[in-house]
Amino acid sequence: xxxxxxxxxKGDEVQVTAQRYADVLVVAAAGRIDHQNAExxxxxxxxxxxxxxxxxxxxxxxLSQLEYISSAGxxxxxxxxxxxxxxxxxxxxxxxxxxxxxxxxxxRFTLIFEIHESIRDALLKISPAALAAYExxxx
Numbered sequence: 001x002x003x004x005x006x007x008x009x010k011g012d013e014v015q016v017t018a019q020r021y022a023d024v025l026v027v028a029a030a031g032r033i034d035h036q037n038a039e040x041x042x043x044x045x046x047x048x049x050x051x052x053x054x055x056x057x058x059x060x061x062x063l064s065q066l067e068y069i070s071s072a073g074x075x076x077x078x079x080x081x082x083x084x085x086x087x088x089x090x091x092x093x094x095x096x097x098x099x100x101x102x103x104x105x106x107x108r109f110t111l112i113f114e115i116h117e118s119i120r121d122a123l124l125k126i127s128p129a130a131l132a133a134y135e136x137x138x139x
Contacts (some may be wrong), residue, residue, distance in 0.1 A: 033073030
């Protein structure tokens, strides 16, 4: 699934894709998240969290292609983390670019999100079945 959020100006949009591996949904964000497209990003991201919960799906946010995130985007991630926590689900972040990692560290989002270096590392932590599915698709 691919969804675009934000204006059609090439540099100002965020693209969101989702890929299922057993009981884990990997949601990837690419581009930039800022005040212009944060609400559209929210509308695209939050439906993926509806099935997130204890004994149900877990969600991994792949931020490897995210170039920038503003405070408006961080607000959306805070809402997503709260939503997952209320549902007793897991929401992990992986593969942060240096700029995004710095923003996470400065804003202390490293205390809110469990962060892993790769999708594989995150799947290893939360779901052996999802890891097996991921590795079989990687072959």
